[in-house]
Amino acid sequence: MPDTSIPEIVIGRLPIYLRTLSRMAAAGKVYTSSHELGQHLGISSAQIRKDLSHFGEFGKQGTGYNISFLTAQLKRILKVDSVQDVALIGVGDLGRAIAHYQGFLDRGFRVTALFDNDPEKIGTKIGGLVIQDYERMETDIRQQEIRIAMLAVPFTEAQNATDILVKAGIQAILSYAPISIKVPAHVHVEYIDPVLHLQKMTFFLE
Amino acid sequence: MPDTSIPEIVIGRLPIYLRTLSRMAAAGKVYTSSHELGQHLGISSAQIRKDLSHFGEFGKQGTGYNISFLTAQLKRILKVDSVQDVALIGVGDLGRAIAHYQGFLDRGFRVTALFDNDPEKIGTKIGGLVIQDYERMETDIRQQEIRIAMLAVPFTEAQNATDILVKAGIQAILSYAPISIKVPAHVHVEYIDPVLHLQKMTFFLE
Numbered sequence: 001m002p003d004t005s006i007p008e009i010v011i012g013r014l015p016i017y018l019r020t021l022s023r024m025a026a027a028g029k030v031y032t033s034s035h036e037l038g039q040h041l042g043i044s045s046a047q048i049r050k051d052l053s054h055f056g057e058f059g060k061q062g063t064g065y066n067i068s069f070l071t072a073q074l075k076r077i078l079k080v081d082s083v084q085d086v087a088l089i090g091v092g093d094l095g096r097a098i099a100h101y102q103g104f105l106d107r108g109f110r111v112t113a114l115f116d117n118d119p120e121k122i123g124t125k126i127g128g129l130v131i132q133d134y135e136r137m138e139t140d141i142r143q144q145e146i147r148i149a150m151l152a153v154p155f156t157e158a159q160n161a162t163d164i165l166v167k168a169g170i171q172a173i174l175s176y177a178p179i180s181i182k183v184p185a186h187v188h189v190e191y192i193d194p195v196l197h198l199q200k201m202t203f204f205l206e
Numbered sequence: 207m208p209d210t211s212i213p214e215i216v217i218g219r220l221p222i223y224l225r226t227l228s229r230m231a232a233a234g235k236v237y238t239s240s241h242e243l244g245q246h247l248g249i250s251s252a253q254i255r256k257d258l259s260h261f262g263e264f265g266k267q268g269t270g271y272n273i274s275f276l277t278a279q280l281k282r283i284l285k286v287d288s289v290q291d292v293a294l295i296g297v298g299d300l301g302r303a304i305a306h307y308q309g310f311l312d313r314g315f316r317v318t319a320l321f322d323n324d325p326e327k328i329g330t331k332i333g334g335l336v337i338q339d340y341e342r343m344e345t346d347i348r349q350q351e352i353r354i355a356m357l358a359v360p361f362t363e364a365q366n367a368t369d370i371l372v373k374a375g376i377q378a379i380l381s382y383a384p385i386s387i388k389v390p391a392h393v394h395v396e397y398i399d400p401v402l403h404l405q406k407m408t409f410f411l412e
Contacts, residue, residue, distance in 0.1 A: 008406075015405035019384060040386060079408040086404070093306045097299035098400070103384060107401045108408070147411055148404065172407035174400055178225060178309060180246060188410050190403035194304070194380055195313045197396035198292070198354065199221035200214075201378035202285040202314070204394050205353055 006054045013051055016041060018074040019107075025067050033064035080108025085146045087113040087170070089161050090153035091121055091131050094176055098152055099126045109148070113140055117157075134164065141168035148172045155179040212260045219257055222247060224280040225313075231273050239270035286314025291352045293319040293376070295367050296359035297327055297337050300382055304358055305332045315354070319346055323363075340370065347374035357381040 034045035158177035364383035
């Protein structure tokens with residue numbers, strides 16, 4: 001069971017640390033410090049040390065963090081030390097871009113099932129995966145023991161698709177549909193809606 | 207000048223309120239309350255009243271908020287009461303999906319310029335817009351007085367493209383590249399990286 005006493009906002013920063021450490025490793029660095037990480041990310045070094053201290057002691061006074069060690073620890077904590085299968089619901093323009101995206105695998109995810117309710121798409125393939133009918137969604141996801149889904153359907157279909165995903169045992173949904181979806185308490189939902197970001201930034205335009 | 211004394215986290219919630227109000231209006235509702243909005247969004251009614259109180263008095267004791275009035279006020283505050291032009295940099299799978307996305311216009315944004323550095327793409331069209339060379343980016347953005355950009359380039363190109371955007375006078379960048387970009391203090395940056403959301407949720411998997 002995950003430790004639920006750790007604030008969700010702390011959990012949310014770990015993937016950002018992990019991403020930065022991966023970039024540093026790719027650039028050939030071996031050690032870093034909370035100060036250097038903080039400078040990269042615009043987060044105070046004290047905050048970074050405090051966030052990491054929830055999970056153990058990863059650095060040494062003086063030498064700082066060994067990047068490959070801290071990377072491995074963060075992957076283990078976030079459960080991306082093995083690859084997680086993901087179901088993708090909705091294969092329009094956005095879904096297609098997600099299905100083609102090469103940046104998931106080396107960060108712990110692999111799209112292994114595609115679903116759509118458009119008869120013209122069902123049965124066609126993307127990257128070796130056959131797009132399946134909604135009717136197969138519940139049983140396929142259950143059989144493949146997939147626990148994570150990405151939702152790239154029109155907002156009018158988001159709740160319907162979500163209800164099927166919940167019945168199929170999905171525990172985590174990343175939704176691109178611009179609407180709040182309702183799920184039971186044990187299902188985690190995160191949203192991506194570019195317009196929310198754009199509207200926030202226009203406030204600050206001069 | 208925008209009022210910079212209002213916490214950024216409050217500004218970040220206004221687009222969510224606006225989105226919910228738009229859905230309510232589309233469903234034929236005329237009035238709502240902070241209680242009802244809060245129930246939709248999982249935010250306390252007190253928080254919603256406090257957020258809105260930064261900008262004025264929008265509701266009435268007893269009747270609550272007139273949805274179309276509050277919508278208009280939020281659009282004005284967020285500067286999306288007129289349509290903002292957006293430049294899109296990078297027209298791969300993701301950029302193409304963004305360029306085709308129909309959900310921007312009625313929420314205040316319109317992609318009016320496309321740029322890529324792939325000779326095979328330059329000169330081709332998407333939705334009536336010609337994809338232009340990076341070399342045109344600075345002058346085109348300046349001439350068209352575009353202040354907002356979306357970045358859908360590979361992470362290795364993100365900083366280079368950003369530097370050109372800053373020179374061109376861009377004030378707000380929504381980046382899909384999975385890397386932190388460096389900008390001067392007057393430029394706002396928001397990020398979309400689906401893997402950060404996925405990794406956060408896998409922590410909570412059982």
